[in-house]
Amino acid sequence: MQVADRNRDMRGTVVLAVVCLVLQLALAPNLGLGNGRANFALIFSACVALQSGGTRGVVAGFLAGLVFDLSSTAPLGLMAFCLSVSSFALGLEQRNRMAGDLGTTMALFSAASLGVSLVFHLAMLLVGQTNSILDAIIFRALPTAVLTIVFFVPFAYYYSRVRAAGAGIGGAGTIGRGGIGRSAARFGRRGL
Amino acid sequence: MPLSSSGRQPRSALSNSRQSTGGRALIACVVVSLALFTASSRMGDEGPLAAARSAFQTVTTPIRYLGDTVASPFRGLGNVVVNLTADQATLSELQAENDQLRARNVELEEAAQTAERLQGLLDLRDAYDLQSTAARIISGSSDSWSTTVSIDKGTSSGVNAGMPVTAASGVVGQVVESASASSRVRLLTDENSSISAMIQSSRVQGMLNGSVTGQLKLTLVGTDQQVSVGDVVVTSGLGGVFPKGLPLGEVTSVESSPGALELDIVVEPYSHAESYEEVLVITSLTEGQQATADDIAAADAQDQQGDDAADEEGTDSGEQAQDTETSE
Numbered sequence: 001m002q003v004a005d006r007n008r009d010m011r012g013t014v015v016l017a018v019v020c021l022v023l024q025l026a027l028a029p030n031l032g033l034g035n036g037r038a039n040f041a042l043i044f045s046a047c048v049a050l051q052s053g054g055t056r057g058v059v060a061g062f063l064a065g066l067v068f069d070l071s072s073t074a075p076l077g078l079m080a081f082c083l084s085v086s087s088f089a090l091g092l093e094q095r096n097r098m099a100g101d102l103g104t105t106m107a108l109f110s111a112a113s114l115g116v117s118l119v120f121h122l123a124m125l126l127v128g129q130t131n132s133i134l135d136a137i138i139f140r141a142l143p144t145a146v147l148t149i150v151f152f153v154p155f156a157y158y159y160s161r162v163r164a165a166g167a168g169i170g171g172a173g174t175i176g177r178g179g180i181g182r183s184a185a186r187f188g189r190r191g192l
Numbered sequence: 193m194p195l196s197s198s199g200r201q202p203r204s205a206l207s208n209s210r211q212s213t214g215g216r217a218l219i220a221c222v223v224v225s226l227a228l229f230t231a232s233s234r235m236g237d238e239g240p241l242a243a244a245r246s247a248f249q250t251v252t253t254p255i256r257y258l259g260d261t262v263a264s265p266f267r268g269l270g271n272v273v274v275n276l277t278a279d280q281a282t283l284s285e286l287q288a289e290n291d292q293l294r295a296r297n298v299e300l301e302e303a304a305q306t307a308e309r310l311q312g313l314l315d316l317r318d319a320y321d322l323q324s325t326a327a328r329i330i331s332g333s334s335d336s337w338s339t340t341v342s343i344d345k346g347t348s349s350g351v352n353a354g355m356p357v358t359a360a361s362g363v364v365g366q367v368v369e370s371a372s373a374s375s376r377v378r379l380l381t382d383e384n385s386s387i388s389a390m391i392q393s394s395r396v397q398g399m400l401n402g403s404v405t406g407q408l409k410l411t412l413v414g415t416d417q418q419v420s421v422g423d424v425v426v427t428s429g430l431g432g433v434f435p436k437g438l439p440l441g442e443v444t445s446v447e448s449s450p451g452a453l454e455l456d457i458v459v460e461p462y463s464h465a466e467s468y469e470e471v472l473v474i475t476s477l478t479e480g481q482q483a484t485a486d487d488i489a490a491a492d493a494q495d496q497q498g499d500d501a502a503d504e505e506g507t508d509s510g511e512q513a514q515d516t517e518t519s520e
Contacts, residue, residue, distance in 0.1 A: 021255075022255055025252050025255040025256050025259060026255050026256065026258055026259025026260075026262070026263075027259055027263075029256065029259065029260075030259055030260065030262075030263035031263070053213070053214070054213055054214040054217075055214040055216075055217040056214075057214060058214035058217040058218045058221055059214075059217055059221065061221070062217075062221035062224070062225065065225070066228075067248075069228075069232075069245075070244065070245050070248040070249075071248065071249070071252065075228075075229050075232040075233045076228045076229065076231070076232035076241050076244075076245065077224070077225040077226065077227070077228030077229035077230075077231075077232060078225070078229050080221065080224070080225040080228065081221075081222060081225035081226060081229065084218055084221035084222055084225060085218070085222065087214075088213070088214055088215075088217075088218040091213070091214060092213055127233055
């Protein structure tokens with residue numbers, strides 16, 4: 001049986017949003033891989049989408065993308081669009097997908113990160129921000145995706161192991177999920 | 193019992209099954225995003241969207257500053273990877289740039305030292321109100337029997353034989369030959385050099401002479417005069433060539449031989465021409481820089497006192513010889 005504590009979920013979302021905002025503004029500009037910079041807006045939206053999904057995930061993705069656009073020099077709305085779509089895709093099948101399933105979480109997020117980075121940088125190429133498609137993909141999109149995936153690891157570990165374990169021993173979070181192997185099995189069936 | 197109409201898998205859960213997949217929210221967000229994207233691309237850096245971005249940047253500045261402050265100590269770590277992966281061309285280019293910068297550094301260091309020396313000369317000129325012209329030492333002595341240097345100023349610059357030459361720390365010597373564009377300066381330590389000098393504290397006057405060994409000796413100072421090691425020797429201004437009061441050196445040894453009329457005084461010069469590159473040639477003296485009548489009178493008195501002492505010494509010697517002859 002699942003028991004949802006909406007207030008706790010909201011508090012967790014707000015805390016996650018603040019943490020990711022601070023990391024996006026303070027850490028991301030100072031830590032790069034070539035031209036790539038970590039996208040904590042994507043990390044936030046993916047966490048919300050994988051945990052809650054649905055409308056909340058999409059709205060969280062849109063708002064996170066909007067904040068990312070405001071903090072960067074990219075045209076407003078581009079990352080908002082990307083994260084809205086990625087959040088919708090990540091939250092499609094079921095809720096609380098991260099609990100107890102680190103591998104699947106990482107695989108899903110990696111796909112989302114690559115997709116978002118590619119679309120974003122190709123769009124930037126189209127609006128004339130860069131001149132070469134090779135530069136856009138190899139020197140910008142891929143490092144950004146890789147770095148974002150690396151920074152997502154602690155978040156994924158927390159949500160899949162620490163938070164899930166806390167809920168399982170009597171916490172107020174959702175309980176009674178299908179175990180570690182179920183999501184991986186679904187992931188395999190969907191061919192991702 | 194499934195409570196959702198969104199086509200999810202049937203669940204027995206009570207929590208999230210009422211939520212939609214967010215399709216409507218997605219459509220709305222996508223529409224807004226594309227509208228914002230279009231408007232932002234069309235308006236560029238002007239308009240309300242740019243103002244919103246500017247406001248956001250302003251509000252979040254403290255967080256950015258915090259991140260920059262925290263990250264600054266670790267920023268150099270990124271260079272390690274870059275340096276380790278630098279190709280040979282980059283390293284060669286950096287090496288060449290390093291060589292250029294090193295040469296430039298030496299050049300600037302030279303310029304700084306030159307400026308410091310010139311500043312010293314300017315200070316000296318201001319302190320003594322000297323009418324002078326600056327010159328550069330261009331060579332040393334070309335023979336082994338004179339201690340001279342050549343400077344790059346001559347008669348075309350108003351430099352003539354007899355003019356005193358000084359550096360920031362003290363007198364260097366005197367011009368002995370002057371061509372149109374260069375001059376030869378006899379140094380203090382030259383055997384033929386002789387300058388009117390005096391002890392600064394006791395005003396005892398004498399002649400500062402050079403020697404073959406390079407030592408300076410202060411002569412014509414009677415044994416009854418008070419001279420101590422460490423006393424400063426300056427020009428006396430007698431003779432009208434050197435301005436009065438220019439530093440010459442410091443007494444390093446004072447000896448009085450039995451029966452001698454004068455003290456044997458050794459002076460260490462302040463200036464060493466081999467360590468100087470720029471000097472001042474004093475072209476003329478003002479009235480205040482020349483010896484006064486009192487100085488001349490004092491010198492005469494000291495000279496007369498020395499003569500009297502010599503006479504007494506001679507009288508005593510004659511009487512002793514007469515006594516000896518008498519006893520024989």
